[in-house]
Amino acid sequence: MTPSVCIAIDGPAGAGKSTAAKMLASKLGYVYVDTGAMYRAVTYQALMDKINMDDTGALTQIAETIDLALKVDAGGRTRILIAGTDVTQQIRCPEVSNNVSLVSRIPGVRNVLTRLQRELAAQGSVVMEGRDIGTKVLPAADKKFFLTASVEERARRRFLELQQIGYQVKYDEVIQDIILRDEIDSNRALAPLKPAPDAVIVDCSGLTAEQVVDTLLSIVSGG
Structure with missing residues (x-):
């Protein structure tokens, strides 16, 4: 039996992690896991339930009880389902983006989703992307x-x-949201956004997705 292989891809919002991770997983024949989508799904459900973003108990309860599923469609795209309803596009709305860092900093939420992410990784070779995969989820x-x-x-x-x-949306609003998310993600007490000591740092500025994936593939295949 071929042993399972885990590839962790971390980075800040908008760095191109999702695109690169999906392409890399496709080329390797691995399962792609978007952990950010899981936090977005919890955030989306909280917004639908009109939960106060400071109510850590209620938000943790949503993470514990949400009927969340990640499924790959015929085109190889990962779809996010809550209670059987596809919410893949809804969880990308600006309101979710503006609140997801507030939800993801809550220890109870992170503990629940980290456990789920490790269970997914245990099922086979994966490319998992997020904010704390190399440092916390899959060290x-x-x-x-x-x-x-x-x-x-x-x-x-x-x-x-x-x-x-x-x-x-307006570009100025997007850039301010990116800056705020960086600040929250990098300064939270539990599993802050930072490179793992043994991570390869790739600056994607000016690179196409194909160029980024070629870089990752060359490192993965290089042993």
Whole structure:
């Protein structure tokens, strides 16, 4: 039996982690796990339930009870379902983006989702991306990467992504949201955003997704 292989990809908002991780997983034939989508799903449910973002108990309860599923469709895309309803696009809305860092800093929420993420990784070879995969979720991952880019580049990518799925946003608002998320994610007490000591740092500024993936593949295949 071929042993399972875990590849961890971390980095700040808008660095291109999701695109790179999906492409890398596809090329390797691994399962892609978007942990950020899991936090977004909890945030989305909290917003639907009109939960106060300072109510840590209520938010933790949502994480513990949410009927969350990640499924790969016929096109190889990961779909996010809550109670059987596809919310893949809804969890990318600006309101979720503006609140997800507040939810993800809560220890109870992180503990629940970290356990789920480890269970997913145990099922087979995975490319898992997020904020604390190499440092907290899968510290023994076979390969660890930390993707980054300038704030301006990350804001531009997120701005275009939101426009493409139909959300009308202003670039200035997106860049301020990126800066705020960086601050919250990097300074939270539990599992802050930072590279693992043994992670390979890749600056994606000015690189296409294909170039980033080629870089990752060369490192993975290089042993």
